[in-house]
Amino acid sequence: MEQFHFQLGGAIGSQGFSNFGEKPKITIGTIVSNRSTIKELLKQYENAQRIWKGILFENVGFAQIDTSLETKNIGREPLSKNAPLTSLYKKAVEYFLIRKTKPDVIIIYLPGLEFKRKANGLSLAYDTKKPPYLIVVSDGVKDYPWVVAHEIGHILYYTNKFNNRDDPNPYLEVNDKGEPMRDDQGNLKFDRAHNNNKNNIMYPRGSKSSIPPKVTFDQMVKVSNSYLFDNRKML
Numbered sequence: 001m002e003q004f005h006f007q008l009g010g011a012i013g014s015q016g017f018s019n020f021g022e023k024p025k026i027t028i029g030t031i032v033s034n035r036s037t038i039k040e041l042l043k044q045y046e047n048a049q050r051i052w053k054g055i056l057f058e059n060v061g062f063a064q065i066d067t068s069l070e071t072k073n074i075g076r077e078p079l080s081k082n083a084p085l086t087s088l089y090k091k092a093v094e095y096f097l098i099r100k101t102k103p104d105v106i107i108i109y110l111p112g113l114e115f116k117r118k119a120n121g122l123s124l125a126y127d128t129k130k131p132p133y134l135i136v137v138s139d140g141v142k143d144y145p146w147v148v149a150h151e152i153g154h155i156l157y158y159t160n161k162f163n164n165r166d167d168p169n170p171y172l173e174v175n176d177k178g179e180p181m182r183d184d185q186g187n188l189k190f191d192r193a194h195n196n197n198k199n200n201i202m203y204p205r206g207s208k209s210s211i212p213p214k215v216t217f218d219q220m221v222k223v224s225n226s227y228l229f230d231n232r233k234m235l
Helices: 035-051 083-098 139-143 147-158 217-224
Strands: 004-007 025-032 056-065 105-109 123-126 133-137 170-172 190-195
Touching: 025 035, 025 083, 035 056, 035 105, 035 139, 035 147, 056 083, 083 105, 105 147, 123 147, 133 147, 147 217
Parallel strands: 025 056, 025 105, 105 133
Antiparallel strands: 004 056, 123 133, 170 190
């Protein structure tokens, strides 16, 4: 049975953002199974701040949880079909609500390097259709400093108030030989949630480089239209 141990959080990487009301803000609730991972996640949050310039990321609380759930038990399927994760997510939401806070995003850090059926080796973002949205992060992010920034990009795409969820420069899918893939009608296949530039934050493969990935003007326009910034009206 999961047990939570709560610790209050605070602003993340907020240097230069003294007036919170002047900046769009994403609030984050953090769940970890091992307190030693908090430092790693704080680095990831600071890097997200560096990527999505002009957006304040505020941590509204940490909670440590005793759970046997690992990433190998979790797949890319919708949250409704991930029973163990759904249970944990609901308990996390309830936990934060009891403490009179409802984060825009809950990030759960779980042990493991692979997700079920190798859905992804690092992390997954879930479109929960309303806040709090969910990101699950694996131990694999230790070598990839921009993973949380990438997943937050997906959340900001999910919440576009004009339902304009596609990346402005979608990723062209290729086979093992690097050749463009086509569908049954002969059309090129695109992964529209990701970017085609390997130096971009929304490229589908994570970067180990300490050099920040790029964000384009068109991407910033898209994320600025997230309803999460509309005076919390949808919360």
